[in-house]
Amino acid sequence: MARTAGTGFPGLDKVLCNLMIGDNVVWQVDSVDDYRRFAVPFVEESLAQKRRVIYIRFATHEPIIPDRPDVERHTMNAAEGFETFTSRIHNIIKDAGIGAYYVFDCLSELQDPWATDLMIGNFFKATCPYLYELDTIAYFGILRDSHSHETVAKIRDTTQLLLDLHHFEGSYYIHPVKVWNRHSPTMFLPHKKEGDNFNAVTSSVDCSRLFEHISANTATLTQSSIDYFDKLFLDAQELLENPSAASEQIRETRQKLCEIMIGRESRILKLAVEYFSLEQLLTIKSRLIGSGYIGGKAAGMLLAQNILLRSDDFAWSEYIEPHDSYYIGSDVFYTYIVDNGCWKLRMDQKTPEGYFKLAAALREELLNGRFPNSVRDSFQQMMDSFGQSPIIVRSSSLLEDSFGNAFAGKYESVFLVNQGSPEERFAAFEAAVKYIYASTMSDNALSYRKRRGLDQEDEQMAILVQRVSGSYRGDFFFPDMAGVGISYNTFVWKPHLDPKAGMLRLVTGLGTRAVDRVEDDYPRIIALDDPLLRPQADIEDIRKFSQRKVDILDFQTNTHRTIKANSLLHRCPELNIDMMAEHDLEAEKMLRERNIKPQTSYVLTFKKLLSETQFCALMQRMLKTIEKVYNYPVDMEFTVNFNGPKSFRVNLVQCRPLQAKGIAANVKIPESLEKDKILLETTGSSMGGSISQKIDKIIYIHPAKFIGLDNSEKYTLAREIGRVNRRLDRSDSVNMLMGPGRWGTTTPSLGVPVSFSEINNTSVLVEMAYEGSNLMPELSFGTHFFQDLVETGIFYLALFPKAEGVTFNRQRLLSEPNIINEILGEQSRFGDIIHVIDCTKNRLNFMSDVVSQRAVCFFN
Template sequence: MTGHPSTGYSGLDEILCNLQIGDNVVWQVDSIEDYSHFVRPYVEKALEQERNVVYMRFADHEPLVKDQDGVVVYELDANVGFETFSMAVHNIITNEGVGSFYVFDCLSELVSAWATDMMIGNFFMITCPYLFELDTIAYFGILRNYHSFKTVARIRETTQLLLDVYHFKGNFYVHPLKVWNRYSPTMFLPHLQDGDTFRPVTQSMDVTQLFSHISEKGLDGSRRTLDYWDRLFLHAQELLSESGDKEEIERAKSQLSRIMVGHEERLSRLAEKTFSLSDLISINNRLIGSGFIGGKAAGMLLAQKILLNDEKLNWQENTEPHDSFYIGSDVFYTYIVENKWWKLWVEQKSQRGYFKAAEKLKQKILKGRFPSEIRQRFQEIIEYFGQSPIIVRSSSLLEDSFGNAFAGKYDSVFLVNQGSPDERYAAFEAAVREVYASTMSEDALTYRLQRGLDQMDEQMALLVQRVSGSNRGKYFFPDLAGVGVSYNTFVWQSDMDPKAGMLRLVFGLGTRAVDRVEDDYPRTIALDNPLLRPHEDMKKIARFSQRKVDLLDISENKVATKRARVLANEGLGLDMQLDMVADRDKKAEARMKSAGMKQEKAWVLTFEKLLSQTDFAEKMQGMLKTLEAAYNYPVDVEFTANFANDGRLRVNVVQCRPLQTRGQKANVSIPKDISEEKILFRSQGFTMGGSIALHLKRLIYVVPDEYIKLGISEKHEVARTIGKLNKQLKDQEDKPTLLMGPGRWGTTTPSLGVPVHFSEINHASVLCEMAYEGGNLMPELSFGTHFFQDLVEGDIFYAALFPDREHVHINRDWFNSMPNQLNELLGEECRFANVIKACEFTDEDLQIVCDVLTQRLACFFT
């Protein structure tokens, strides 16, 4: 390796005081040919000096470097997305090591894949410094007048050399705009190339002619203030206003749909079929930044449009309009890049740093600063909504897609939105950071890792929605909210139709429907028989009903929970709604009176009148079936509903996604001649997951009597111990495992069950929750919740056992005498060996069978 690094032109080297190790050289040109004119001699000189030459090939234009000895060519695909592409480039640079000489295809070609200048600027800002660190020299090209002023400014700020090239009257001119860390008297004048010589252009006539040519070729300055993304939508608006031909409009619609909705094929096809070009322009008008709107926003918008297009059900009069904003996925990466966290981001993608670096990154994300232009747009959101409550919701690229729900993995933040403009803005920024930081949560990372998504682009877009509901005194909440699924795998009687769908309904905010609530029970509604209940007598109806209401406390500026009975007696103008959703509990009122307690109305949230005297259930079933038909797949929706002044109920679909369901297995049959002593337990109904026939190899059992004696911290330790046993399993096929225990698994309140994280049970095959009368530990049939989604996506069969019900039998003698291999499996002495029993089966064969048609379940030794 001999000689100084060179451009290949001695005259140009003289002007630039030679290329220096670490230089990134950006050539701003009018054509690819002009860029190629300067690439060729640079490569030839580098090969002559026996440099390691690397060509990054990703564009559609003609190759800049011919295939020859000494040149390593990497073929890259920018369509895989910004992150995957950038990571691939980073890894190549790492592997090629110190001192390599690089040629990159024209960066302007990346807009065909990414549709935005912003991401080209981001790519350069993370790649250029890394090349500098490794003492390389790299050539980049960009087309003049093709990018926004902002993007060119970011490139100028980051690079070491920025050179303008003009091809005028058969001559090449080079005009250095930035040359870092060196200077010569004529360096920043235009220079005319004459063979190997570059002569400064100083005569007045020559200068005037050259710059006259430059100004004639310049793009309208007003358009140069726009990102390429904005120019795409301006063109789309022009097509509509000029009544462009149908083929061109369809092409524009296809392109805009692809760059906004995403690459997931089925969802993208549905978006292209459903949205008009005008719809996409309207969405962009409420988009902050650029990039994808994400799965949650796409699902909500698709559902709204599908329903409004359906004339049979007249959803124009039965739905609430929305006025949401979307924060594009590009803003997320720009936030990471501008705060200079990309190296940490790359470290987090490695196997060693996957969890460790994530915690550092999470803490940084919570404290970062947004670019000024993004802060200005955030301010517009706050000013638009005023003091109306809003919710900032995750809407990542992979979220709510076919196959990956990400249910509950990322945060959503309610903002009651009270206080001064500055206070409201600060709270909004903090909420955005919180949702961004949730991409680095352990649950989200484990989910991505388990589903093979850990190396995929997972940009976080955001959906900012006005909270649906009304002010009632100092509180704000909707009349109704819940979850609806078009296919009901939780059927507790054999004559129920799974295809009819199901609702999980609450009074107030929908948080109590989508999460496993503590010591409370949303109403489960089978849409083929809305009045049918899992529990029939009034005592159990009252016990297994919703008693608390989630709402926004305007006076305290926070999310709060109030007892339904207290709300009902506060005189908040709820009379009509209460009559529709609640029944008076006369017996409870009589008991209060006889006990000398303060007299007040005792309400039980049953929703009986709503279901028996209105078309609510029929309307919701129609909605679910309309969406299912459009998706050609079962769907899962979140909704709110409010009574208008005319008494009509208006529904607002706030989320819609493909329903994650277990495949319907072939019918199975339970042997009729199993001897009683061989049965571990049997039941009828209260299962989720369809039919199952599985041979179990491990049983982990939490002993109810012993568990309830423990303190809160000890109960958490029990959960962590179960997590250790779970980690020993590679997957569900390794040792099919049955988990059994009292109350609700995954609860955040240890007194109600075992407080495991889902990542601590994700390798189990069957989860069984047992009612235990002695400690008020009851299962919660949580179909439609985030917990349910985890079970379905984890392919975990679920059963709830109620020992006091008919057809339920638990072999307590066997559990009491069950051998315990806990210490042996853990490889250490465990102080909870009396609480957790673990047993592996080799000689004996333990089988669990459930027939979805008869709703019969049995676990027995064969």
Template sequence: MACAWPRRKRRFVHKDKREGAGMISTGDKGLDQVITGLQLGDNVVWQMDSIDDYRGVVLPFVKKSCEEKKRVVYIRFANHKPLLKSSKNVVTYRLDASEGFESFSAQINRIIRKEGEGVYYVFDCLSDLLFAWSNDLMIGNFFKITCPFLFELHTIAYFSILRHRHSFMTVARIRDTTQLLVDVYHHKNNYYIHPLKVWNRYSPTMFLPHIRKGGRFVPIASSGDTARLFSSVFKSGERSVKQKLDYWDRLFMKAEDLCSRAGVSRAKREQLAGQISRLIISRDEKILRLAEDYLTLEDFLTIRSRMIGTGFIGGKSVGMLVARNILLKEKTLQAEKFFEPHDSFYVGSDVFYTYIVENGWWKELMAQRTKDGYFRLARGLRDKLSGGVFPEEIKEQFRRIIDYFGQSPIIVRSSSLLEDSYGNVFAGKYESVFLVNQGTPEERLAAFLGAVHRVYASTMSEDALAYRLKRGLDKVDEQMALLVQRVSGAFHKGYFFPDVAGVGISYNTFVWNKSMDPEAGMLRLVLGLGTRAVNRVEGDYPRIAALDEPLLKAHAGAGDARKFSQHDVDVLHIKENAFQTVSLDDLLGKKIDVHLDLIGTQDHEAQGADGGQEPRWIITFDRLLSQNGFRQKMQKLLKALEKAYGYPVDIEFTVNFKERGEFQLNLLQCRPMLTKGLGSRVVIPDKIAEEAVVFASSGHFMGGNISLAIDRIIYVDPQAYCAIESQSGKYDIARAIGDINRQVSDKEKCAAILLGPGRWGTSTPSLGVPVSFAEIDNMSVLGELAFSGNNVMPELSYGTHFFQDLVESGIFYLSLYPDNQGVYINHNILDAQSKTLSEYFPQYKKYEHVIRIFDVKDKGVRLAADIMTQKVMCYFSETEPQKG
């Protein structure tokens, strides 16, 4: 069944303007007598059998209004023939409802606000919105937010719905909200009206059916006549059993019928599958083509059986489902032999907007969507989204999820409309919440609702809003659907986690050795939950493996192997009912049953130094990558997805081992990955004087071959930054960088290099500058400097959400290790007199010794990098480096 929502009584009080206004004519004297005329603020809904019937009540109303020189606004959005023509007193607004509920509703809101008080409106038939939105729920939502606004401005508005096209629940919601609801019938050459609701007016016969006789409507007072009329009318209409169903449900009933019948043509099935695909998969034509190729009508029925509410299932869900089917259809891969079945539920995108509408926050959302309110009002709306109430009908469906999963751990993941699409992946912008899922059913439901609130509230996070604004998506419909998944893994002595989790990328732009092929792809692997694979984690390093050279590491020696490895593991603690991070040594000390022979290498040097009897381990995944066919399968898998998508892809996955070490893989996510490729070879000059070099390095960069003229260098001095004792001072540096970033604004006009200690974007200020990505997104080049005195180290964050941000923003990344061979930093240049920070931002004068700004436009500064030689250099030169 479609979502049902509780009916709520509405009391509108604006007597100051209504009193003394007098009766306003419908243009039909007989109708005026029945309903005692119209009043300012009235929303009038006509329920009828045809558009011609609606036109029959609209034209007299508009004619009368024009005679009285009233301004009439016609809202045109439907496929049916126009109801009105524009004229001196009639203005037409043409809208496209297919752009989505929010965009459409926001445009209506702006029109009403612009037109002001006392305007008369005629809307096209609301039933036509079913073709754009697919379900009654959103039509009800649209009416609930539009009708009160029209009432407040003392307008009169005409709407219509077609009989038998909407569920009883939808009609009830409209009836609750409107001031007038009138049925119109044609039967046996007679014309009838039947007022069902007339607010603030009453007569003894008002709510009886009326038959037109001449210019009057005469009430049908006889029970026999009334019974005969309605029995005949309903016999000619659709049976009431079907009208209890939403349009959405009827569509899936049709799909079920086609799937159950033999002999139905393939074309007919594909046509219906395409229709459904546009309602639950995407509006993106590229994604729709993938769905057409890899999702069947049966797949859509399976999705529907696990859906809460209606609408789109969102990009993350679509990516997971399409990718799994791509791989299952790739016969040479034999994925069915090593795939875990997915076990997911989907909360439709319509539930998100209904949550907002039902809690009365729509006006605030519209105010937040304005230029002035975009960031300013987001925090308040985020707080509200964190604590709203769901209707009991939806809560009951959420209980279904809780009952189904029992006490198995689950994760509630964002799956917005735009997420994981071509060009906009929203990596890490929205929340995903692990639930250990222990306790009573009531406690588990409460935790689940809290997780849903958190994901919904994350739509108002500064990073998410800045991301949308940067990509011109701030006015685009972005509803939040949810993907609810069973957490992949196993119980390990009170903990729950997978043996391996990771990220796979089909095109490896981070190659650190000449022998590597970017086309081979790469993996980023961790023990435990995948949070440490997709996020930059302070003091910890996942294993990065190039799939053509899986055992070739970016560091050398046992000391480096130990240092640049995983030291902590993210797990779900069953008894504590909480997500936790535990040290690898503590976890292994509990003698948990993990396949250390596949994921680890014994650290004999550390064991000898400790003098202990127990073996020490470094998580390297060396054996997994070199045996059991794992590497080969992952490479084939990534290439199969890349071929189907027509684009490099980025996946998230887990691996769990069976008793004999055979692995099972669970594909959690797949999205197209933006990449510029290597680009043309760049020959780095070898005769540049040392004093003309700003910095140079071998390796440790990503972003392909590059030759870029630099206009500005922003340098955060590592020693001065680390000497700042207070946390607040280090956060001041981050805010200053954000202001500098905003001043840059357009990287096409000002190519800037940002250099600073440790990890940009860290949550631990002692390890780097704690900026948000929105505070560095206008940079052209981002450099991280090692500062060994304070153990502040960069991290090549390939495969993380941070990496996705760099790629999407076109930012070249490099890390500089001053103690490494082949690395040079010219401190004479970076310590030289620069434009003082206070010239740009007087409020940061006290940090002039920490942040230096060099404007080098027209001074011949250039950054050049070449993948094949693994060299990068920033230098002063009067000539460009040669291109090969």
């Protein structure tokens, strides 16, 4: 194969010492017509040489290459986003293979759909090396003085040829700015097209006239050195300062700014346009590092705060703690990938064969990359602003916290106590951002995206950086309380409770113990229409099922750690203990009886907070105010800090549409069922709304035999359950999984230590209490575990066999044949513990009614 090619202009070939295989040729022009004038002859020359020519069409301008049968045309939609657009072009190049020639539309047309120059530079830097690798020649055009210096520099650094094309006094001048790997004495002078020749402009008089013309044109342009994204906000600022600006023009600008910074999800976007003023959008921009979206988590938090503060019927500003947040734009994520040479690996990872296989390699690259100096400078300014205040670095991806996709717990968040030298604090922050970027390649996140059909979607990772809400208490920092609030309570465990009243999970200290299933500890579950009612009160001792540990930030160790609640309350007497805790008189009595030095003992019940303050009424009002605007149930995370004996402020740190199903369904359960036909029946203790479902298989774990295993055997048993789970596909089998204690715990003494991917083919999940042990269900509404359940469509039931009004026919269940060996196709070593039952012959129905809170599973 010849290693040189022609431009279609022999005189220009002479100037450039010919085009060389692998060249990317960028034409910097004043108009698309000028670019077309030089692209068409290149195509004609290439076709004459029997080359395969591919035209990439994506712009609104007139086609560079007219329709013709000997030129392949691929029409792209740039509005789908950077990653989708770039991925599709990558695949076109991959399929075409070695030796194809390309013409692309003018790259400047990508500014409008992408709203930034930065991503144009990233597209070129991601695409150009792949074209070079496949021995292609490609033509690109950019409009002069339309892009930031940084973008043009990125293109210049990446391309092989950068040619300035000028149209002056009826003649064309080509000024080679970069011609890689070749040289001639006059190559980098301007060359005037005269007939078939391109003659170097060597006269100083002629050069001066030409460059005077160029300078005059450039001088008439303003703001040419800044990114298109920033220009849009400068225009918005001018509009805001114009007293005669029309309201419709202001609304259109709000719409545009929300579209490029808040998000793409239509319902969230509509609310943002309504509830964000132009001033607020400019304030967000002033706290934005880079360009692009702030992501779902940041958008949800800001939107919820605005909904409350703009409410006319309540003085929310007296109760809401102002947030202090910065945002790392989603474009920084892609820039980081491209600048660190990871784009091709990312494209390979997105293929079916590479999706899981290459994730670890990409994760490692993301952990060890380097940010551009301009981004690091912005990081430093932000860190200077926070000083030594503790901060939390939180994932805020495009798809996160949207209608239909919560991504709860799939990406990382990192608390930084933020102690040490400025250099140490900066290094810790950079590492946290990289850690969150790398979490996009975790098995959990990849499986979630795959399961929900999002594996090929743009999933840019923005970052939300917040000053941690709380107070300094000696060596510790933490909020008085934190929790999760849900505006529709599908887990109402008593008939008189109203699901519409909502509920809370409340803890002392950082909110991590409210949003995650923690080991051997329990948040306070609060039904907002009966706050003092406890789900566990008629089952076990209140002390046993209360919060016993608190998460805090420790200045001495510079870590996020856990401390015993009693120890914390004694070390921090300034806490408003009366509102949060009660004396544990029984524990104090027991210490005296054992002649142990008496010490005040507490139980975190929040009794006085719930009974003597307006906390529950306020939280319910907050949830319902946001729910009304969303026209959908919501799920929020919050902190609470006291500012008086019975007064407090709430910091709303996250809000999203509640990912719950079946909340409006109506199921009629038969009133009279023969007792011997009932497998289980209970009232309350369920999550998932109303369902009526035929059960095909039951996987039952014997509690007593499970307890008899050592920890390593319990983990091995969990893997065996995962194997059974993979064989029972939900698409053709409705499965009920029943086991002792907590599913998904990391502490085997509390339940079965499976990962969620090992139980994801379950339709009904049952956690069973078992007498004489720590095996107890954890009512996990609002946790990340709960989000996994509802997004996968899994109904949850907590079963307390010894409780009044509960039926569980264990003997009937175990009388059915165990088919585990048949399912696995081999002898199971846990056949005496894992009992798999085929219910297709004896029809088994599972029904739950959200109104009565009755759930029953019976043979029909």
